[in-house]
Amino acid sequence: MSPPERLPDGLVVRLGQRVRVEDGGRALVGGAPLRVMYLKPGAVPLLRGRELRVADARTAALADVLLGAGLADPVAGRMASAPVSAAEVTWVVPVRDRAEQLDRLLRALGSESPVIVVDDASREPVSVRRVAEQHGARLEALTVNVGPAGARNHGLTRVCTPFVAFVDSDAVPEPGALELLLRHFADPRVALVAPRIVALPHPQPTAVERYEDARSSLDLGDRPALVRPRSWVSWVSSTCLVGRVDLLGTGFGDGMRVAEDVDLAWRLDAEGHRVRYEPAAVVRHEHRASLVPWLARKAFYGTGAHPLAVRHPEEIAPAVLAPWSAAMLLALLAQRRWSIPVALGIAAVTVVRLAHRLPQSAHPFATASRLTADGIGAALVQAMALLLRHWWPGVAVAAIVSRRVRRAVAAAAVVDSLIEWRRTRSTLGPVRFAVLRRLDDLAYGAGVWWSALRGGSIAALRPSFRSTPRG
Incomplete structure (x- = not known):
């Protein structure tokens, strides 16, 4: 198969809102998956602010790399016209x-x-x-x-x-x-x-x-x-x-x-x-518009988990955690006196190890600290989703016998609801929003478990573990 033609002149791409520019424009932090990308010295001035306009083969190649890494997006509104009628x-x-x-x-x-x-x-x-x-x-x-x-x-x-x-x-x-x-x-x-x-x-x-x-x-x-x-x-x-x-x-x-x-x-x-x-x-x-059909639809969406697990076993995991973030979560969920010190220690070790993997960075410890903070935030969000959405039937059973599980679920439910209520700026009051948010999760999670039981596999319920972001 011949390679596709290059991006056309005039195309404008813009760095994503979640992408950070560091080291004087030489380092880009973000993308899908999360990474640190270092630009060659000649490529740095091609980015004007957070935008790049394709004008020749060199800018087209850089734009293609940024788009493929999920670091930038085309600015559709800046194109003169659609290339397709x-x-x-x-x-x-x-x-x-x-x-x-x-x-x-x-x-x-x-x-x-x-x-x-x-x-x-x-x-x-x-x-x-x-x-x-x-x-x-x-x-x-x-x-x-x-x-x-x-x-x-x-x-x-x-x-x-x-x-x-x-x-x-x-x-x-x-x-x-x-x-x-x-x-x-x-x-x-x-x-x-x-x-x-x-x-x-x-x-x-x-x-x-x-x-x-x-x-x-x-x-x-x-x-x-x-x-x-x-x-x-x-x-x-x-x-x-x-x-x-x-x-x-x-x-x-x-x-x-x-x-x-x-x-x-x-x-x-x-x-x-x-x-x-x-x-x-x-x-x-x-x-x-009404509760029962809405809940039925949410549960129906959840039943897609097992078919996806069959077709995409490497991608279906309900959470993707680095080993260090999984260890940190386990320490926090233990709810012991040593939990917070241990979690902080894990984070500190992660910063040091990650900094050594960023030799090109002008400020490796600052970059590593921000990446670790991003990882902690993502891990906490995924942990709340596991407790409240994907794993709730099992968590509900555990909560019957464990006060610590009950505390973790209650905290996750409150924090998750408040975050989503503020983020979405819902016209519903926080209490009604929280109730519907939890019903949403319960219905979807029920669909996931039903599909897993019917398919005879827990692949759609099993988290995935990966290494820290690469430099």
Whole structure:
């Protein structure tokens, strides 16, 4: 396979908000996975502030390295125009009934791009056919229900354009969203791009809808990202995805009815392609409004854990911890008089060891201290998630007999809820937000355990251990 052509002139990339610039611009700390990257002296002046504009082969090569390391993101809004026109994209819409939602979506899509509606064995196919015909969409009617992933794959086989845009029938892209997503294909390595998924407006929102407005599983935040396992954005939702047809192969995992979007993103990353998340492009989604269907959906998402463990055993771990951070957590969870001194000692040893691994740094101990602090913060967040979300059935049993486990769970529940409430700026009060946050975790965790028990494997529950970040 010949290497892809280089990034085009005029493309602007910007260092991610989580990336720190140190040593006078020579060292970049961040990325996915976390790393310290040292720039060659000739490369340092190419970065103006936190941005780099591609103007020649040298700047294109540096931009490509930064993008591939997850240290920088393309600035889609700074491109003059998309390298792909809407006429080169085919929309594929999987649907089962939902004729009203389909009508709303097709009105929003307009007529610039061809549309294929795949009816996944609707109970009322006449209504779906009528809506598709009214909007001039091509209808593919399936006689057997295969699920959204199978319906998308069927539509993919009928696409004749070089690009495809999958969108669910209960979603509505905002004007300009497709053009923003298409701009990312100026990078020849990009195979798939996803927008930000937010809620459709609701005049009288329920408590569940207000929680979802702030903390929806589908909303991956307001920062662009390279999507890959174990990064800040490790997956993207199939609610809406735009991809290169020639790189998608047969599409979503055969027979997968949940987590097919995670599987696709991880497969593409493993093949050396790039998957990008672009929050400036917004697609609105009809979130569930009542408690029981919402909890059922959360549990359903959790059941994707075991299928992913089968396909991606190295990436599915619910927590990724360095050995030193795992030891520190065990010391803190012991809740003994020696716990804090031991944890501080582990952190101090980690700083010293990491500093010796940064010989190029002008201030190795300062850099190592910041990296260690980052690791401690990440470890604590993951520990709270394990206690409250992934491992809660086992933790609940342990809490019956252990006062220390009860204290750890109570502290984690309060701290996690307050952090998320403040971070998301939810319009719910802190108490109601905390209750729904815990219900969210309980439902998802139940789905994970059910899938693990049904699959006869604890792979989706087992944490992963890795070494400290490399220099």
